[in-house]
Amino acid sequence: MTGSGKPSGGILEWLAIRNAVEKLGAQRVWSDALSWTRFTGSLALALLVLLCLTGVFMAFNYTPVPGTAYDSVDFAQFSLPFGGLIRGVHHYAWNLLLMVMGLHLARALVVAGYQPPRELTWISGLLIMLFIPVFIITGDLLPWDQKGFWSTQVRTSIMGSVPVAGDWMVRLLQGGPRTGIVALTRFYVLHLLVLPGTLLLLVGLHFHFVAHRGVSEPLFSTRERRQVSLFPTMVNRWLLLLLIITVALGAVAYLWPVPLGDPADPTDSNYIPKPEWWVLFLNQLVAIFRGPLMVLGTAVIPGALAAGLMVLPFIDRGPERHPLRRKAMLTVIAAIGLVLLVLSIMGYLEHYGPPPA
Amino acid sequence: MDENREAATGGQRYTDRRGFLKTVVLAGTTLATAGIPLAAYFVSPALEKGGGRWVDFGAVADLNDGETAMLSFEYMVKDGWQVLPQRGFVWARRGPGEAVKVMSSTCTHLACNVIWKPERQVFECPCHTGIYDAEGRPISGPPARPLAVLEHKIEDGKLQVYLTA
Numbered sequence: 250m251t252g253s254g255k256p257s258g259g260i261l262e263w264l265a266i267r268n269a270v271e272k273l274g275a276q277r278v279w280s281d282a283l284s285w286t287r288f289t290g291s292l293a294l295a296l297l298v299l300l301c302l303t304g305v306f307m308a309f310n311y312t313p314v315p316g317t318a319y320d321s322v323d324f325a326q327f328s329l330p331f332g333g334l335i336r337g338v339h340h341y342a343w344n345l346l347l348m349v350m351g352l353h354l355a356r357a358l359v360v361a362g363y364q365p366p367r368e369l370t371w372i373s374g375l376l377i378m379l380f381i382p383v384f385i386i387t388g389d390l391l392p393w394d395q396k397g398f399w400s401t402q403v404r405t406s407i408m409g410s411v412p413v414a415g416d417w418m419v420r421l422l423q424g425g426p427r428t429g430i431v432a433l434t435r436f437y438v439l440h441l442l443v444l445p446g447t448l449l450l451l452v453g454l455h456f457h458f459v460a461h462r463g464v465s466e467p468l469f470s471t472r473e474r475r476q477v478s479l480f481p482t483m484v485n486r487w488l489l490l491l492l493i494i495t496v497a498l499g500a501v502a503y504l505w506p507v508p509l510g511d512p513a514d515p516t517d518s519n520y521i522p523k524p525e526w527w528v529l530f531l532n533q534l535v536a537i538f539r540g541p542l543m544v545l546g547t548a549v550i551p552g553a554l555a556a557g558l559m560v561l562p563f564i565d566r567g568p569e570r571h572p573l574r575r576k577a578m579l580t581v582i583a584a585i586g587l588v589l590l591v592l593s594i595m596g597y598l599e600h601y602g603p604p605p606a
Numbered sequence: 607m608d609e610n611r612e613a614a615t616g617g618q619r620y621t622d623r624r625g626f627l628k629t630v631v632l633a634g635t636t637l638a639t640a641g642i643p644l645a646a647y648f649v650s651p652a653l654e655k656g657g658g659r660w661v662d663f664g665a666v667a668d669l670n671d672g673e674t675a676m677l678s679f680e681y682m683v684k685d686g687w688q689v690l691p692q693r694g695f696v697w698a699r700r701g702p703g704e705a706v707k708v709m710s711s712t713c714t715h716l717a718c719n720v721i722w723k724p725e726r727q728v729f730e731c732p733c734h735t736g737i738y739d740a741e742g743r744p745i746s747g748p749p750a751r752p753l754a755v756l757e758h759k760i761e762d763g764k765l766q767v768y769l770t771a
Contacts, residue, residue: 403716425654522733536734
């Protein structure tokens with residue numbers, strides 16, 4: 250099947266997809282939709298595909314039962330061919346996905362990609378970003394190792410400290426007061442069934458708006474924009490990206506195998522869960538605001554940040570897109586970004602730096 | 607001509623509205639019929655109360671006067687469809703005299719386990735360096751509330767502590 254030639258008719262007619270195929274074959278997209286200056290969205294999609302693939306195959310050797318869960322992950326990682334590699338790619342893929350989504354967001358902020366008519370592209374993208382941590386939180390518990398178990402204790406405790414709804418949210422999420430077999434089953438079903446379904450919907454929505462509102466015009470390029478066919482030109486470009494990232498993550502997972510910690514032990518008070526890099530700023534916020542002010546760090550400030558990003562397209566409506574002509578907006582964004590970076594560094598030093606003398 | 611069109615669209619709208627109302631009623635009824643049992647099924651495990659019990663920690667005489675001791679416990683709890691040992695520990699301090707104070711090991715900040723540091727006579731939470739004094743009052747770090755004091759009684763020289771969840 251080629252994109253340029255006419256579909257032969259016979260089999261497509263028989264499958265009743267001739268119209269759809271012809272429409273798809275005629276689809277043209279801007280050449281810079283996936284290029285050296287714009288690739289974070291395509292890369293994020295490639296990573297999601299990889300996460301989905303590795304995740305489905307990991308599920309073939311997993312049982313969501315405390316204790317046994319650990320044994321199943323241990324078996325898959327160390328006794329099955331490519332087991333360590335598959336888990337490693339899954340692990341590195343979500344870490345990279347967070348970074349890539351951060352870049353994707355930063356780019357849209359700098360070049361004002363959120364401005365009308367792309368408000369809904371922006372909002373659907375934000376929803377995806379806010380959604381990914383739920384994946385991480387539910388996935389972290391699944392190996393039933395020390396890190397996952399104790400991180401879950403800290404997270405549910407933070408969630409539980411939110412006034413009024415907090416305790417309820419935790420109980421509903423865990424299916425009771427403790428992190429046991431009911432909680433693990435819930436996390437498992439959320440991670441493998443409910444969340445992927447919802448994510449598919451959100452990604453579909455994002456692409457719907459990208460397709461209908463287009464990608465933002467390049468700001469810095471003087472070359473004339475041209476269009477290429479979606480299939481095969483753009484699809485091939487993306488497949489090449491997928492291939493490269495698959496090999497790269499495979500190599501990383503091979504060279505730096507993802508460790509599997511000790512089995513979860515709820516009595517082991519010596520285990521100190523360290524917050525992961527992407528959550529250090531939140532952890533620091535939680536540590537800064539104490540007592541009655543704690544809700545500021547756990548709910549108010551993160552909520553305000555998310556809400557601020559959501560309404561951004563309705564505040565900065567354009568038409569000025571060039572960063573140098575949006576100095577006020579970019580100063581605010583840079584200041585917030587700097588605060589988050591400083592909080593992250595403080596958190597890093599506290600949890601990973603040399604112990605205080 | 608215009609009147610005709612109006613009448614036509616008006617009539618069209620009327621039948622559309624009937625059809626739409628039917629859809630709403632049917633979908634709503636289906637949603638409620640299926641939704642109530644499904645929601646109850648999902649929510650009910652969350653409603654289960656932890657419940658409490660008296661746990662025997664052995665002879666009070668084993669505790670040295672003026673010292674803070676880690677007392678480990680293990681009892682069976684029902685977790686959904688599984689009965690599992692629940693393990694953990696509490697901190698008990700004896701003295702002066704016969705007085706005993708039993709404190710939860712759960713940090714009031716984010717529920718990490720606090721550890722007694724005998725050389726400095728403080729409880730320390732390893733997660734965010736919260737410090738409590740020997741009586742469980744917060745001194746420094748994020749915690750704002752003191753460690754929970756657990757109800758206890760002494761029967762036949764044995765220390766019994768009431769543990770929840």
